[in-house]
Amino acid sequence: MDLETVKSKLHAMNFRLTQEREWVLRVFMESGEMFTAMQLYDRVKEQYNKVGLTTVYRLFEVLTKLRLVTPFLIDGEIYYTFCSGGHHHHFVCLDCHRVKNIYGCEMDTRDFSEIGKIEYHRMDLFGHCENCQGSVPSC
Amino acid sequence: MDLETVKSKLHAMNFRLTQEREWVLRVFMESGEMFTAMQLYDRVKEQYNKVGLTTVYRLFEVLTKLRLVTPFLIDGEIYYTFCSGGHHHHFVCLDCHRVKNIYGCEMDTRDFSEIGKIEYHRMDLFGHCENCQGSVPSC
DNA sequence: TTATCTGCAAAAGGTTTGCAACTGA
DNA sequence: TCAGTTGCAAACCTTTTGCAGATAA
Numbered sequence: 279m280d281l282e283t284v285k286s287k288l289h290a291m292n293f294r295l296t297q298e299r300e301w302v303l304r305v306f307m308e309s310g311e312m313f314t315a316m317q318l319y320d321r322v323k324e325q326y327n328k329v330g331l332t333t334v335y336r337l338f339e340v341l342t343k344l345r346l347v348t349p350f351l352i353d354g355e356i357y358y359t360f361c362s363g364g365h366h367h368h369f370v371c372l373d374c375h376r377v378k379n380i381y382g383c384e385m386d387t388r389d390f391s392e393i394g395k396i397e398y399h400r401m402d403l404f405g406h407c408e409n410c411q412g413s414v415p416s417c
Numbered sequence: 418m419d420l421e422t423v424k425s426k427l428h429a430m431n432f433r434l435t436q437e438r439e440w441v442l443r444v445f446m447e448s449g450e451m452f453t454a455m456q457l458y459d460r461v462k463e464q465y466n467k468v469g470l471t472t473v474y475r476l477f478e479v480l481t482k483l484r485l486v487t488p489f490l491i492d493g494e495i496y497y498t499f500c501s502g503g504h505h506h507h508f509v510c511l512d513c514h515r516v517k518n519i520y521g522c523e524m525d526t527r528d529f530s531e532i533g534k535i536e537y538h539r540m541d542l543f544g545h546c547e548n549c550q551g552s553v554p555s556c
Numbered sequence: 557t558t559a560t561c562t563g564c565a566a567a568a569g570g571t572t573t574g575c576a577a578c579t580g581a
Numbered sequence: 582t583c584a585g586t587t588g589c590a591a592a593c594c595t596t597t598t599g600c601a602g603a604t605a606a
Contacts, residue, residue: 294580294585315571330588335571351490354596356570369532378532384523385540393508393517394546401524401540407533433560433605454596469563474596493571495595 279346279362281307287344298333301326311375312350312357350402367401373410418485418501420446426483437472440465450514451489451496489541506540512549 284303285295295303305321306313313321319334338358341347348361350370359368359377367380383401390396423442424434434442444460445452452460458473477497480486487500489509498507498516506519522540529535 289581292585296580296586298587332572332588333586336586349490349493351488351495354488354495356490356493369529369535371533372536380529380532384527385542388523390508390519390542392547393519393542394510394544395550396508396542396544397511398544399540399542401538403524403529403532403535403538405533405535405537408531411534428606431560435561435605437562470595471563471597472561475561 279307279360283362284344284346287346288340291340291344293340298329299337301329302334302337306360310377312359312370312377313375314355314357318358352404367403369403369405369407371407371410372404373406376407378407418446418499422501423483423485426485427479430479430483432479437468438476440468441473441476445497445499449516451498451509451516452514453494453496457497491543506542508542508544508546510546510549511543512545515546517546 281295281300281303284307288295288299302318302322305325306318309321315331315334315338319329319331322329322334338347341358341360346361347358348368350357350359350368352370352372357375359370365383365386367383369378369380371377380401380403385399385401420434420439420442423446427434427438441457441461444464445457448460454470454473454477458468458470461468461473477486480497480499484502485500486497487507489496489498489507491509491511496514498509504520504522504525506522508517508519510516519540519542524538524540
């Protein structure tokens with residue numbers, strides 16, 4: 279998904295694409311990584327300009343409403359990854375924190391009617407991506 | 418898993434089963450529910466006696482080391498469910514917060530070698546259990 | 557007996573809120 | 582124009598830590 283698409287999704291809900299949000303979104307979308315709020319804040323400062331940490335939190339809130347973000351709980355820390363629509367799962371590299379989408383889900387065809395009515399499900403794989411399987415994380 | 422088994426797992430790691438831990442563990446294991454730290458603290462106070470909230474946090478820490486607990490992030494809140502060993506997945510009832518284990522996992526047989534080296538994976542289903550599919554949560 | 561545990565109070569750390577100034581549409 | 586946004590500072594809330602007394606093994 280590109281920035282223009284996000285912009286129109288924002289506008290559709292009466293949100294605005296400000297300069298600050300564009301900086302944060304660029305880093306968030308282009309990196310393919312998951313971030314804690316603080317990490318994304320730091321990265322934006324590095325690559326663009328200083329933004330308020332509050333702005334990052336508020337953007338996560340907005341993106342959550344647009345369902346463009348997925349949270350991960352890892353070692354007690356909350357990470358977020360940019361996530362465009364369509365049913366998919368995740369592979370999270372524990373070294374470089376890049377997230378790859380996985381399509382095709384066996385669970386969609388399995389019958390869980392005797393357990394309950396499923397609203398949604400999540401499936402996340404954690405490990406080491408191709409680039410990070412050497413000694414030191416390189417990507 | 419019963420309390421005796423947990424007790425021996427604790428002892429194996431030089432942890433103790435105190436009166437307070439027994440109260441918390443009884444509620445935690447017998448309920449089949451997931452709890453935030455505060456919720457478990459409140460429930461133990463109700464059913465047994467007052468314990469320190471700190472004790473609940475420290476027990477979660479110990480159980481995490483023993484891999485007897487699984488955390489869920491739901492609406493920004495961290496819930497924990499008691500979880501004995503063996504590979505399984507979860508069905509979480511969004512109404513009554515009971516957690517059912519699901520065995521049999523198609524992902525175990527799928528090849529992800531072109532994505533990366535998988536360390537572990539998680540799969541959680543969320544919905545409404547049989548008892549809660551009426552109007553008001555009843556279980 | 558003694559290493560571990562408890563629980564209070566305080567500190568820490570992450571997240572949210574209030575508000576005056578600013579800005580995208 | 583003006584509803585939505587920013588960013589600082591303060592408030593808030595969950596989680597962790599220090600410590601003196603208690604206790605499981």
